[in-house]
Amino acid sequence: MSTDPRRAGFLATLRAVLWSFIGVRKRRDYHDDAASLDPRAIVVAGVLAGVVFVLVLVGVVNWVLP
Amino acid sequence: MTTLTHDPIDTASGHSHAHGPTGLMRWITTTNHKDIGTMYMIFSFIMFLSGGVMALTIRAELFQPGLQVVEPEFFNQLTTMHGLVMVFGAIMPAFVGFANWMVPLMIGASDMAFARMNNWSFWLLPPAAILLLGSFFVPGGATAAGWTLYAPLSVQMGMGMDLAIFAIHIMGISSIMGAINIVVTILNMRAPGMTMMKMPLFCWTWLITAYLLIAVMPVLAGAVTMILTDRHFGTSFFNAAGGGDPVMYQHIFWFFGHPEVYIMILPAFGIVSQIIPTFARKPLFGYASMVYATASIAILSFVVWAHHMFTTGMPAAGQLFFMYATMLIAVPTGVKVFNWVATMWRGSMTFESPMLWATGFIFVFTMGGFTGLICAIAPIDIQVQDTYYVVAHFHYVLVAGSLFALFAGAYYWLPKWTGHMPNEFLGKLHFWCSIVFFNITFFPMHFLGLAGMPRRIPDYALQFADFNALATIGAFGFGLSQLIFLVVVVKCVRGGEKAEAQSWEGAEGLEWTVPSPAPHHTFEDAPVFKG
Numbered sequence A: 001m002s003t004d005p006r007r008a009g010f011l012a013t014l015r016a017v018l019w020s021f022i023g024v025r026k027r028r029d030y031h032d033d034a035a036s037l038d039p040r041a042i043v044v045a046g047v048l049a050g051v052v053f054v055l056v057l058v059g060v061v062n063w064v065l066p
Numbered sequence B: 001m002t003t004l005t006h007d008p009i010d011t012a013s014g015h016s017h018a019h020g021p022t023g024l025m026r027w028i029t030t031t032n033h034k035d036i037g038t039m040y041m042i043f044s045f046i047m048f049l050s051g052g053v054m055a056l057t058i059r060a061e062l063f064q065p066g067l068q069v070v071e072p073e074f075f076n077q078l079t080t081m082h083g084l085v086m087v088f089g090a091i092m093p094a095f096v097g098f099a100n101w102m103v104p105l106m107i108g109a110s111d112m113a114f115a116r117m118n119n120w121s122f123w124l125l126p127p128a129a130i131l132l133l134g135s136f137f138v139p140g141g142a143t144a145a146g147w148t149l150y151a152p153l154s155v156q157m158g159m160g161m162d163l164a165i166f167a168i169h170i171m172g173i174s175s176i177m178g179a180i181n182i183v184v185t186i187l188n189m190r191a192p193g194m195t196m197m198k199m200p201l202f203c204w205t206w207l208i209t210a211y212l213l214i215a216v217m218p219v220l221a222g223a224v225t226m227i228l229t230d231r232h233f234g235t236s237f238f239n240a241a242g243g244g245d246p247v248m249y250q251h252i253f254w255f256f257g258h259p260e261v262y263i264m265i266l267p268a269f270g271i272v273s274q275i276i277p278t279f280a281r282k283p284l285f286g287y288a289s290m291v292y293a294t295a296s297i298a299i300l301s302f303v304v305w306a307h308h309m310f311t312t313g314m315p316a317a318g319q320l321f322f323m324y325a326t327m328l329i330a331v332p333t334g335v336k337v338f339n340w341v342a343t344m345w346r347g348s349m350t351f352e353s354p355m356l357w358a359t360g361f362i363f364v365f366t367m368g369g370f371t372g373l374i375c376a377i378a379p380i381d382i383q384v385q386d387t388y389y390v391v392a393h394f395h396y397v398l399v400a401g402s403l404f405a406l407f408a409g410a411y412y413w414l415p416k417w418t419g420h421m422p423n424e425f426l427g428k429l430h431f432w433c434s435i436v437f438f439n440i441t442f443f444p445m446h447f448l449g450l451a452g453m454p455r456r457i458p459d460y461a462l463q464f465a466d467f468n469a470l471a472t473i474g475a476f477g478f479g480l481s482q483l484i485f486l487v488v489v490v491k492c493v494r495g496g497e498k499a500e501a502q503s504w505e506g507a508e509g510l511e512w513t514v515p516s517p518a519p520h521h522t523f524e525d526a527p528v529f530k531g
Helices: A010-022 A027-036 A039-064 B024-029 B033-061 B072-107 B115-123 B125-137 B159-188 B201-232 B246-280 B287-303 B305-312 B316-344 B353-376 B378-384 B388-418 B424-450 B462-494
Strands: none
Touching (some): A010 A027, A010 B287, A010 B316, A039 B316, B024 B033, B033 B115, B033 B125, B033 B462, B072 B159, B072 B201, B072 B246, B072 B388, B115 B125, B125 B159, B201 B246, B201 B287, B246 B287, B246 B305, B246 B353, B246 B388, B287 B316, B305 B316, B305 B378, B316 B353, B316 B378, B353 B378, B353 B388, B353 B424, B388 B424
C-alpha cells in the first residue's frame, strides 16, 4: 500500500488491550482500533498487560496479608 | 487470492463432483471438510451415548444407599471413564465437528487449510476410543483414578491406566492438529472483504480456542507421560519416596485443565452468539466487546489453575491470588451474558428449537457460573471441595453450557447439513424434557454437597437418600430424552420439510448463501463478502 494507514501509538494499543480485559469497548473507539492497531503490537501489549495484571494481584495479596 | 477453477461448483443440483472412492473407502479417505465434520459429530454422539450409559449406571447405584448394582471398584472405573469419555470423546470432538463443517462455510473458504491432516485428525480418534473403552476388559479393568488421573493413584493402577495414557496421547495429537488446521484456515483463507473484525463470532471463539488447545494439550501430554515413566521406567516425578511430589502433578494437570474448561465453553459462546441475533432479528449487541471478552477470558484462564487445589496446603498468599484472579474472570463472562440479553432486548423474537436451546443455555449456564464464583471463594471451597456441590457446578457449565449449546447449534445448522428442517415438535419436546430433567438431576446435588456428601463414592449415609433418589430419576429422564435428538436427526436426514438456502428468516452470513444441503464443494470461487 502506498498510503500507510495511521499507526496507533503504544499507549493507544495498551488502552485497547486494557479495555479488552474488562471486555467492553465503545463502538467509535473500536472502529478506530480496527483501522489503526497493529496485531503484533496487540500481542506484545497483551502479554505485558497480562504480566502487569499478575504483578498487581500479587501486590494486592501482599498488601492485605498481615 | 487465487482460486482453483478446474472443478466448478454444481450449486443447482446440490450433488457433488467427488470423484474419489465410494462406500466405506469414501469416508476413510475423504479430505472434504463436510464429510469429516459429519464423522466428528457421529463419533462424538456415539461417545456421548457411551458416557451416558456409564452415568446412568452410576446413578442407578446411587439410587439407594448401600451397594446394589455394581462393585465399588467398578463404580470408580465408571466415574473416571464417564469423565474422560465425555470430555475427550464427546464434547471436544463435537465442537471440532462444528468447526469443520461451519468455519469454511462461514469465512467463504473452499475447505480446511490442511485437508489431509484433517482426515488424520479425525481417524486418530476411533483408535483412541477403542483403547479407552477397551480398557474395561483388561486385567484390573479401566483406570479408576478419577478423570484428573491424580498421582499417586494413577501411578499404582493396572494396565487400564496405560491404555488411558496412550488414548490421551492420541486424542491430544488429534486436537493439536485440528487446532493448527483451524488457525491456519481462519487466518489465511477468509473470503475477500471478510476482515478479522467482520468474522462471525463462532470463528472468533474457535480461533481463540484453537490457540488455547495448542498451548495446553502438550502440557497434558507431558503430565501423562511423566505418569507413564513413573509407572514403568523408574522415575519419581510424583513419588515422594523418590524425591518427587504428587502435588506437582496437580499443578501440571490443572495448568492444562483450567484452559481446557474454556476450550469446552468458548465455542459454545460462539454458537449461542450466532443463534441469538438470528431469532431476535437484531445484530449481536457489542460484537467487538464479545471478541475482546473472549480474548480476555482466554488470557485469564492461564493464571487461575490452582483454584482447583485450595485444599492441598497452599499458603494464604497463593489462595488469595488464585481466588482474586478467578473472581475477576466473572467480569468478561458477565459482559457476554449481558450482551446476549441486550441482543434479545426489544428484538422480534421467536422461539424455534435453536433459540429455545440458546436461551435455555443462558439461563442454566449462568447458574453454573454463579456456583463457580462461590467455589472460587477459598474458605467456601475448602468446605465444598470434593463434594456433590462441585459435581453440580461443573455439570451446570458442561451439560447446560457446552452440551445445550451443541444442541442449539445442531438444530440451527441441521437444515444446512441435511437439506431438511428439523421437526419443531420433537425439537421442543427434546428441549423441555432436557431442561426439566437436567434440573431435577443436578439441582439437588447442590444440597447434597452442602450437606457434606462426598463425590466419587458408591455408597452414602442415609440422610442423603431422598435427594439421591430424585437425582437418579432425573438422570434417567435426561438420558432417555436424548434419544429424541437421535430421532430428530434420522428424520431430518431421511426427509421432511425442504430447507431453503437461508433456512431461518433472520439468519445472516455466508453459510446461508449456499444451497441446503450444502453441496459437497462450496466456495471454490471465493465469494466477495460485503458485511
